[in-house]
Amino acid sequence: MGEETLGKEVKFAQEYIEYCPGVNTRKSWELFQEAKELIPGGVSSHARVWSPYPICFVRGEGSKIWDIDGNCFIDYILAMGPDLLGHCHTVQVEAITKMVKQVSHFVGSNELEVALAKKIKEICPHIDMIRFSCSGSEATYHAMRIARAYTGKDKVIKFEGGYHGHHDYACCGMSIAGPPHAPYVVPSSWGVPQDTLKTMIVLPWNDLTVLEKTIKRKANEIAAVITEPVLMNIGCVPPEEGYLKGVQELCAENDIVFILDEVITGFRLGPGGAAEYFNLKPDLVTYAKALSSGYPLSAVAGKKELMENVLPGRVIHAGTLNANPVAVASALATLNYLTADGGAAYKHLNKIANMLKEGLEEAIEKTKSKAIYQSFGAAGGQVYFTELKKIRNFREAQRVNIAKYKEYHLELFKRGILVHPSQHEHIFISTAHTEEDVEKAISAATEAMRNIS
Numbered sequence: 001m002g003e004e005t006l007g008k009e010v011k012f013a014q015e016y017i018e019y020c021p022g023v024n025t026r027k028s029w030e031l032f033q034e035a036k037e038l039i040p041g042g043v044s045s046h047a048r049v050w051s052p053y054p055i056c057f058v059r060g061e062g063s064k065i066w067d068i069d070g071n072c073f074i075d076y077i078l079a080m081g082p083d084l085l086g087h088c089h090t091v092q093v094e095a096i097t098k099m100v101k102q103v104s105h106f107v108g109s110n111e112l113e114v115a116l117a118k119k120i121k122e123i124c125p126h127i128d129m130i131r132f133s134c135s136g137s138e139a140t141y142h143a144m145r146i147a148r149a150y151t152g153k154d155k156v157i158k159f160e161g162g163y164h165g166h167h168d169y170a171c172c173g174m175s176i177a178g179p180p181h182a183p184y185v186v187p188s189s190w191g192v193p194q195d196t197l198k199t200m201i202v203l204p205w206n207d208l209t210v211l212e213k214t215i216k217r218k219a220n221e222i223a224a225v226i227t228e229p230v231l232m233n234i235g236c237v238p239p240e241e242g243y244l245k246g247v248q249e250l251c252a253e254n255d256i257v258f259i260l261d262e263v264i265t266g267f268r269l270g271p272g273g274a275a276e277y278f279n280l281k282p283d284l285v286t287y288a289k290a291l292s293s294g295y296p297l298s299a300v301a302g303k304k305e306l307m308e309n310v311l312p313g314r315v316i317h318a319g320t321l322n323a324n325p326v327a328v329a330s331a332l333a334t335l336n337y338l339t340a341d342g343g344a345a346y347k348h349l350n351k352i353a354n355m356l357k358e359g360l361e362e363a364i365e366k367t368k369s370k371a372i373y374q375s376f377g378a379a380g381g382q383v384y385f386t387e388l389k390k391i392r393n394f395r396e397a398q399r400v401n402i403a404k405y406k407e408y409h410l411e412l413f414k415r416g417i418l419v420h421p422s423q424h425e426h427i428f429i430s431t432a433h434t435e436e437d438v439e440k441a442i443s444a445a446t447e448a449m450r451n452i453s
Contacts, residue, residue, distance in 0.1 A: 013052035020413040027068040028056045047080055050421050060087025062432040073418035074437050078428040081264055084290040085334060086432025092293055095333035099326050113323045116332045123271040123339060126281045129307035132299050132323040136263035136288035137165025139298040142317050143284045144169055147224035147257035149315045150306045157225040159205040161394030163233035164226055164261050168192045173202040176398060181210050205231055205393045206239060208246040215254050224257040229274030232264045234397040234424050235382030236374045244278050263288040265379045270346055271339055292331035345431045349378040352433050359442030367449040382426040404452055411448030417441050
């Protein structure tokens with residue numbers, strides 16, 4: 001989630017106005033009037049707090065989604081990334097239906113849980129062992145705990161703009177504070193203890209020199225470095241050539257645990273995620289979102305010497321709904337589908353991603369827009385309205401024209417293309433998206449850019 005959502009209050013409409021001029025969204029507004037009196041912000045996640053009010057969606061099928069007023073959209077949000085197979089894919093529905101008829105949840109071992117662990121290890125050979133939870137935040141929280149237990153050290157390095165969930169250790173580094181080479185550790189939420197923040201170090205992304213100097217000074221205090229392989233919560237900011245390898249090497253040389261946060265990229269970029277793509281061997285890796293294609297399941301995995309400490313009397317990892325069999329059934333069906341037929345699903349995803357990239361870059365050129373499109377394969381991408389030729393880090397991502405992006409979002413909305421209203425989120429695609437879907441998105445984007453240029 002970007003600074004827009006995390007750090008600023010949202011203004012809600014008190015009287016009915018169309019969410020987007022020319023599109024009837026009255027029922028969404030009416031529901032919000034009731035919801036906001038019962039649920040703070042009217043929704044149960046900050047990422048769904050939209051201004052002037054959130055849209056209520058009621059049904060999805062394939063690449064399409066419908067709101068409560070009957071408006072249909074090609075969905076490029078996909079529940080913030082989890083719906084990798086699109087909405088209600090047949091293989092997923094069949095697996096879930098079968099499991100629901102057997103059990104909702106139970107205490108004890110689960111055959112499918114073991115089968116899923118074996119499947120993940122098969123397609124992610126860089127891991128030895130795995131534990132399941134329900135959300136990405138839980139996964140990164142436990143990864144930090146495991147790293148601290150293994151090293152006997154307390155501090156964790158994260159990077160400006162990197163999003164690792166909403167737990168106290170992750171709630172920093174999401175606003176500009178301090179000099180670029182040594183950002184201040186500022187909380188992104190009320191209620192985060194200062195003593196917690198003292199265990200965190202925030203550094204600029206894509207700068208190995210600063211990381212190396214920091215590790216050289218404080219190696220005996222640093223338990224872990226946690227990073228997304230591609231910063232995907234400030235749009236899409238890929239790593240510079242050799243950057244991730246450099247991070248991994250610095251960690252290995254200084255008894256520091258390298259945590260690769262693949263909550264977004266895991267199983268999206270390919271079967272082995274970003275670790276496979278960049279040929280990395282992280283000590284710990286976290287998964288969520290696409291893992292179960294829309295159901296609450298996450299994982300922390302890694303090398304045996306770290307993971308084998310997750311036992312009673314050592315490192316605690318617990319959760320009533322961990323490895324829920326319905327979510328596990330969805331995950332196993334998802335991964336089996338993605339890896340079938342010689343990886344045909346991934347070939348399709350990459351083809352769609354390339355079409356979208358080429359089409360949006362052409363739209364920017366045709367309309368002479370002061371904008372760029374940054375993407376990273378099937379992981380996603382984002383349009384930035386800026387005079388910069390490339391965005392390399394968090395601070396550069398804050399120099400874009402957010403107001404123009406909001407106009408762009410609304411222009412797409414009225415044309416039946418759903419992208420997130422926040423500049424700092426990004427476009428997701430699914431295996432259900434077709435070439436026709438992409439062509440419609442490119443056409444709509446071209447018209448939108450003409451209208452706001």
